[in-house]
Amino acid sequence: MSTRQANEYAPEHPPRLRWAQHAPEVYKAMVRLDTAAKKGLDPKLYELVKIRASQINHCAFCIDMHTKDALAAGESVERIVQLSAWEESRHFYTEKELAAIELTEAITVLTDGFVPDEVYERAAKRFEEAELAQLIAAITVINAWNRFGVSTRMTPGHYQPGQHQ
Secondary structure, eight states: OOHHHHTOOOOOOOOSOOHHHHSHHHHHHHHHHHHHHTTTSOHHHHHHHHHHHHHHHTOHHHHHHHHHHHHHTTOOHHHHHHGGGTTTOGGGSOHHHHHHHHHHHHHHOOTTSSOOHHHHHHHHHHSOHHHHHHHHHHHHHHHHHHHHHHHTTOOOSOOOTTTTO
């Protein structure tokens, strides 16, 4: 095998379906919902929540997008890298961010059928009610985006920061 062949990347897979083109009203509604959900939230916190939910849901497209948007918003590479292991890397985040990340996981993974009271209460202590409502909306919206991205196998790697804003 030549050196060139050994260093070639795997081929990029095409998306299964360009859902936004076939359901443009749904896409536009999702964009409006996303815009409404992020109002009043710190942009870095908002992106950390989106990245964490996308990691859990294995949405490569959304991980790519929100990592780039987080970097553009001034987030550090170190905090983004540590996010997948946040429980062991708590010292990288504020208590408010930790409450948001933990709430993100609880809402994203509903295997027990509910968000534990202690997780909700930690978030409720760190966020005013209006901000908490926005946070819950943002977590819900990214989970919906993840389902579109994963089911249609949207291709990561081509997004530019701010492209879909």
